[in-house]
Amino acid sequence: MQVIVQEAPFDPGEILTRFAAAGAGAVVTFTGVVRGEGHLSGMLIEHYPGMTERAIGAMVEDASARWNLTDALVIHRYGPLAVGEAIMMVVTASAHRAAAFEAAEFLMDYLKSRAPFWKKELGPDGSTWVASKDEDEAALRRW
Amino acid sequence: MQVIVQEAPFDPGEILTRFAAAGAGAVVTFTGVVRGEGHLSGMLIEHYPGMTERAIGAMVEDASARWNLTDALVIHRYGPLAVGEAIMMVVTASAHRAAAFEAAEFLMDYLKSRAPFWKKELGPDGSTWVASKDEDEAALRRW
Amino acid sequence: MYFAWVRERIGVPREEVETGAATVADLVVELSAREKRYALAFSDLAALRVAVDQTLTTFDAPLAGAREVAFFPPMTGG
Amino acid sequence: MYFAWVRERIGVPREEVETGAATVADLVVELSAREKRYALAFSDLAALRVAVDQTLTTFDAPLAGAREVAFFPPMTGG
Numbered sequence: 456m457q458v459i460v461q462e463a464p465f466d467p468g469e470i471l472t473r474f475a476a477a478g479a480g481a482v483v484t485f486t487g488v489v490r491g492e493g494h495l496s497g498m499l500i501e502h503y504p505g506m507t508e509r510a511i512g513a514m515v516e517d518a519s520a521r522w523n524l525t526d527a528l529v530i531h532r533y534g535p536l537a538v539g540e541a542i543m544m545v546v547t548a549s550a551h552r553a554a555a556f557e558a559a560e561f562l563m564d565y566l567k568s569r570a571p572f573w574k575k576e577l578g579p580d581g582s583t584w585v586a587s588k589d590e591d592e593a594a595l596r597r598w
Numbered sequence: 599m600q601v602i603v604q605e606a607p608f609d610p611g612e613i614l615t616r617f618a619a620a621g622a623g624a625v626v627t628f629t630g631v632v633r634g635e636g637h638l639s640g641m642l643i644e645h646y647p648g649m650t651e652r653a654i655g656a657m658v659e660d661a662s663a664r665w666n667l668t669d670a671l672v673i674h675r676y677g678p679l680a681v682g683e684a685i686m687m688v689v690t691a692s693a694h695r696a697a698a699f700e701a702a703e704f705l706m707d708y709l710k711s712r713a714p715f716w717k718k719e720l721g722p723d724g725s726t727w728v729a730s731k732d733e734d735e736a737a738l739r740r741w
Numbered sequence: 742m743y744f745a746w747v748r749e750r751i752g753v754p755r756e757e758v759e760t761g762a763a764t765v766a767d768l769v770v771e772l773s774a775r776e777k778r779y780a781l782a783f784s785d786l787a788a789l790r791v792a793v794d795q796t797l798t799t800f801d802a803p804l805a806g807a808r809e810v811a812f813f814p815p816m817t818g819g
Numbered sequence: 820m821y822f823a824w825v826r827e828r829i830g831v832p833r834e835e836v837e838t839g840a841a842t843v844a845d846l847v848v849e850l851s852a853r854e855k856r857y858a859l860a861f862s863d864l865a866a867l868r869v870a871v872d873q874t875l876t877t878f879d880a881p882l883a884g885a886r887e888v889a890f891f892p893p894m895t896g897g
Contacts, residue, residue: 467618471627472611478682480633482610483702485695486618486625487897492693501823503889506873531896539621543897550635552628552706552819553737559626560699563897569875571889572896573823584824587893594696630819644745646811649795674818686819695897706819712797714811715818716745727746730815 456519456527458511460502462534467544470528479525479548483555485563491538494579500542502533503571514565518547521561522554529562531572564594599662599670601654603645605677610687613671622668622691626698628706634681637722643685645676646714657708661690664704665697672705674715707737743782744813747789750782765791765810766800782812790815821860822891825867828860843869843888844878860890868893 459465467486474482489498511529518527524547531543545562549555566572574585602608610629617625632641654672661670667690674686688705692698709715717728742755762768769786772779783789786800792811793802804810820833840846847864850857861867864878870889871880882888 466615467625468611468613468615470611471614471629472609475610475629475631475684476682478631478634480631482627482629482631484614484625484627484629485699486614486627487695488618488621488623488625490623490693491621501826503820503822503870503873503891506870506889509873510875539619541618550633552630556628556699556703556706563695563699567897568894570896571822571870571891571894573892574895575823584892585895587895592893644748646742646744646792646795646813649792649811652795653797710819711816713818714744714792714813714816716814717817718745727814728817730817735815 742811820889
């Protein structure tokens with residue numbers, strides 16, 4: 456189980472290749488990418504050093520307790536990101552596909568609303584803090 | 599949208615890197631890997647050429663009609679596979695994570711029970727056809 | 742056409758059959774009467790699936806105009 | 820500590836505060852009375868979240884023994 460919070464870019468493909476080679480049976484990944492919709496020129500992600508690692512670590516422990524995972528990884532960037540760059544990635548590995556899928560969705564739902572990151576979108580007319588969505592808060596209720 | 603049925607190995611990481619670079623916002627992958635549990639030495643996958651491509655193509659079309667996907671890919675191998683090799687992979691890309699997750703699970707559930715592949719496990723005491731699971735058939739009912 | 746253990750029991754992956762059978766079930770009866778290996782492969786239809794012209798269907802499906810019939814166990818893809 | 824638009828409104832990312840406030844809510848009242856930028860940042864507590872010593876909590880949480888209090892808008896990770 457691994458939690459990585461970093462400013463540097465990372466390669467989602469390289470991470471999946473490593474997990475697939477470990478031979479767990481089922482590997483699920485989620486990758487979030489900066490979209491270039493509208494005229495967005497990029498994104499700035501603020502985070503709470505220390506609490507971020509703590510909060511995500513607790514989520515990964517929760518997921519490991521609820522599902523039979525052979526491995527899991529969460530990597531999340533902060534700082535300036537360009538359009539098309541990967542923001543974050545969740546990987547779950549299990550002998551069974553249902554466990555891998557559910558654990559990945561659980562981690563995503565918690566990362567959205569409970570990991571101390573704040574996204575600011577950078578556009579031609581200035582920058583805007585991304586508002587949280589009611590549906591993201593609602594998504595937590597299913598777990 | 600792409601359906602690939604081939605005997606040759608493929609690199610899941612290379613495929614994810616390509617999808618992530620397309621900048622859809624949310625990319626979900628599922629990779630199935632040959633497990634080395636017990637004393638399995640490998641797997642042999644039989645398929646129904648022609649029907650396989652047709653059946654998977656129809657599943658991908660169904661998924662595209664039900665969810666707002668910017669892209670999707672299913673790649674599935676047949677023939678002899680070694681322990682640790684990737685059997686198949688599903689990739690879904692969308693602006694929204696829920697759509698990407700649901701479409702990937704839908705495709706996996708249908709691939710398990712409705713794509714004409716048959717797995718034979720190769721062990722020290724000979725080979726055995728993998729039995730279908732009632733839970734895989736049941737999984738289709740949620741869609 | 743036959744796949745997986747159906748193919749192994751019958752001994753060939755495919756064969757040409759001229760038949761007047763009206764449905765898949767009729768064809769199964771006809772083949773089963775022909776030789777023991779067919780009777781053995783078709784002994785439990787609940788454990789079998791069938792496709793006519795590459796589309797999954799049921800045993801009561803008509804064969805009129807069909808060019809390709811395939812018998813196989815439940816699929817185990819993914 | 821302050822993050823995102825709370826940090827921008829208050830103008831500093833972090834500061835040392837000596838306080839006798841019993842709860843987070845008391846601290847908010849104390850800071851809001853101090854200067855307008857605090858009152859502005861804390862005008863709608865429903866739009867704010869708070870963590871005490873890096874653990875998410877509520878505004879009625881006690882501050883006894885707390886070393887680090889952070890105010891921020893709802894998180895937008897993932």
